[in-house]
Amino acid sequence: MTNLKNSAPSPSQGEGWGGGKKFSDSASPLLDARDLKVAYGGIQAVKGIALHIAPGELVALIGSNGAGKTTTLKTLAGLLHPSGGQIHYDGKSLKDVAAHQRAAMGIALVPEGRGVFARMTVTENLQMGAYSRSDNSEIASDLARMYELFPRLAERKNQLAGTLSGGEQQMVAMARALMSRPRLLMLDEPSMGLAPLMVQKIFETIRDIAAQGMSILLVEQNAKLALQAAQRGYVMESGAITLSGAASELLGSDAVRRAYLGG
Amino acid sequence: MEIFLQQIINGLVQGSVYALVALGYTMVYGILGLINFAHGEVVMIGAMLAISSLTALLGIGVPPLLALPLSAGFAMLGCMALGYGIERIAYRPLRHAPRLAPLITAIGVSIVLQNLAMMVWGREYHSFPQLIANSPHSIGGAIINDIQIIIFILALAIMAGLMLLVHRTRLGRAMRAVAENQHAAQLMGVDINRVISVTFMLGSALAAVAGMMVSANYGLAHYYMGFLLGLKAFTAAVLGGIGNLRGAMLGGLLLGLIESLGAGYIGDLSGGVFGSNYQDVFAFFVLIAVLVFRPSGLLGERIAERA
Numbered sequence: 422m423t424n425l426k427n428s429a430p431s432p433s434q435g436e437g438w439g440g441g442k443k444f445s446d447s448a449s450p451l452l453d454a455r456d457l458k459v460a461y462g463g464i465q466a467v468k469g470i471a472l473h474i475a476p477g478e479l480v481a482l483i484g485s486n487g488a489g490k491t492t493t494l495k496t497l498a499g500l501l502h503p504s505g506g507q508i509h510y511d512g513k514s515l516k517d518v519a520a521h522q523r524a525a526m527g528i529a530l531v532p533e534g535r536g537v538f539a540r541m542t543v544t545e546n547l548q549m550g551a552y553s554r555s556d557n558s559e560i561a562s563d564l565a566r567m568y569e570l571f572p573r574l575a576e577r578k579n580q581l582a583g584t585l586s587g588g589e590q591q592m593v594a595m596a597r598a599l600m601s602r603p604r605l606l607m608l609d610e611p612s613m614g615l616a617p618l619m620v621q622k623i624f625e626t627i628r629d630i631a632a633q634g635m636s637i638l639l640v641e642q643n644a645k646l647a648l649q650a651a652q653r654g655y656v657m658e659s660g661a662i663t664l665s666g667a668a669s670e671l672l673g674s675d676a677v678r679r680a681y682l683g684g
Numbered sequence: 685m686e687i688f689l690q691q692i693i694n695g696l697v698q699g700s701v702y703a704l705v706a707l708g709y710t711m712v713y714g715i716l717g718l719i720n721f722a723h724g725e726v727v728m729i730g731a732m733l734a735i736s737s738l739t740a741l742l743g744i745g746v747p748p749l750l751a752l753p754l755s756a757g758f759a760m761l762g763c764m765a766l767g768y769g770i771e772r773i774a775y776r777p778l779r780h781a782p783r784l785a786p787l788i789t790a791i792g793v794s795i796v797l798q799n800l801a802m803m804v805w806g807r808e809y810h811s812f813p814q815l816i817a818n819s820p821h822s823i824g825g826a827i828i829n830d831i832q833i834i835i836f837i838l839a840l841a842i843m844a845g846l847m848l849l850v851h852r853t854r855l856g857r858a859m860r861a862v863a864e865n866q867h868a869a870q871l872m873g874v875d876i877n878r879v880i881s882v883t884f885m886l887g888s889a890l891a892a893v894a895g896m897m898v899s900a901n902y903g904l905a906h907y908y909m910g911f912l913l914g915l916k917a918f919t920a921a922v923l924g925g926i927g928n929l930r931g932a933m934l935g936g937l938l939l940g941l942i943e944s945l946g947a948g949y950i951g952d953l954s955g956g957v958f959g960s961n962y963q964d965v966f967a968f969f970v971l972i973a974v975l976v977f978r979p980s981g982l983l984g985e986r987i988a989e990r991a
Contacts, residue, residue, distance in 0.1 A: 530871050536868035548857060
């Protein structure tokens with residue numbers, strides 16, 4: 422067996438933190454969630470998980486449908502309220518910090534299903550991304566940069582976002598999140614419903630952004646793609662993190678292969 | 685022909701007032717999916733505040749052309765505070781309640797406001813002070829007076845200003861974002877409670893102006909005037925497609941025209957059985973017809989889905 426650590430599903434202090442010894446133990450994490458519990462419509466969807474993201478790290482959170490990945494991201498973004506545990510961002514507790522304030526602090530979430538503003542133009546969507554910023558000239562130059570990064574969007578900048586294809590909408594959602602100049606970018610199933618070629622393109626972009634030093638938390642059902650891009654990974658099952666470690670080790674682990682990589 | 689032209693003029697003037705009020709309904713519906721049935725009472729309170737402050741200002745010798753904008757500002761500020769308070773006290777606690785609860789609450793708020801107004805201003809009619817000569821002008825045999833001209837032009841200017849606000853400013857973008865997807869708007873850093881408050885205040889400011897226009901046009905205000913006016917403006921919003929700003933404006937103008945032409949010709953058409961006192965019937969014919977044949981309204985899209 423590999424040297425992966427099996428974290429207990431029950432909360433336990435100091436566990437699950439620094440799962441991959443080679444990574445980032447020294448740097449203080451940008452995001453640090455401990456014993457995080459979320460109840461959703463009477464069901465305990467997240468049962469006391471611990472995860473952290475170091476500055477500049479690309480971390481994948483994988484797991485099957487209904488494992489609690491989206492709930493975790495929504496809670497980190499402030500859209501759902503945890504029933505227990507703590508989240509620290511940049512050393513500060515996020516308790517009582519509303520979603521819109523977290524956005525202003527540099528936490529960006531590209532939600533599942535993209536959540537683009539369908540009745541706004543592409544440019545207006547990107548301007549919404551910069552809503553918390555007031556440096557207008559910088560916003561304008563970031564807008565130009567996004568159109569360089571996503572030339573497809575430049576051609577469609579005055580089109581209503583609702584008229585774009587799924588892949589283009591994913592680009593809008595990502596560019597919109599980047600417009601906030603986030604320090605932590607969270608992506609929820611960016612490959613969902615996209616054609617293989619588009620998935621490749623989206624992942625290339627994710628790698629590029631990561632290479633520029635952005636901290637990224639990537640939730641994916643496509644475990645292989647996610648672990649290939651990431652440095653570290655967490656495996657989530659029924660609301661608990663069952664495995665964590667270096668992405669390359671997770672890719673090689675029998676348990677992960679059997680469960681998520683189709684043998 | 686003169687009658688036709690006259691009814692067109694009357695209809696456009698009345699319709700522009702309906703449009704201002706309908707905008708308040710449609711903005712709130714667009715953002716919260718709530719029909720704020722208390723909105724008509726805000727119009728009434730705007731009229732009452734304007735008349736009271738105007739009378740007081742004129743009483744201490746303020747020149748009419750200064751008193752008018754001052755009292756308009758007073759009525760608008762008063763109504764903005766009222767709109768903010770209504771949302772804060774009556775609707776915000778019910779944000780996640782089943783849809784029927786805020787609807788019934790809205791009716792309750794409407795009754796409370798009506799009774800409060802009756803306690804403050806009494807049951808009698810209050811007359812709008814005459815400030816200008818209000819001289820009539822003749823266009824092709826039809827008459828339009830100064831106040832009507834002012835109402836129509838001012839209403840169009842306010843509507844144009846609102847469209848600019850909604851489509852060209854950061855606040856307007858935030859309003860549209862919240863209307864479309866509250867979660868995504870929050871993720872962009874939009875404080876949705878603030879946007880909702882601002883929306884109520886904007887709608888209430890328009891209501892105050894509309895209330896002032898109606899009372900100036902008819903020369904009267906009354907604690908009960910908000911009820912029928914509110915229902916008609918709601919009809920106008922539904923006619924145009926509730927939730928759609930352009931729809932509210934179009935619906936308001938159209939409803940004004942339908943009512944006015946209907947009232948002008950119903951006597952002839954029915955051989956004198958019905959008179960122009962049946963004017964109010966038309967609005968509700970329109971409401972029923974729209975709900976039966978085109979529930980999404982003239983410019984309405986399918987009801988916005990929430991993510």
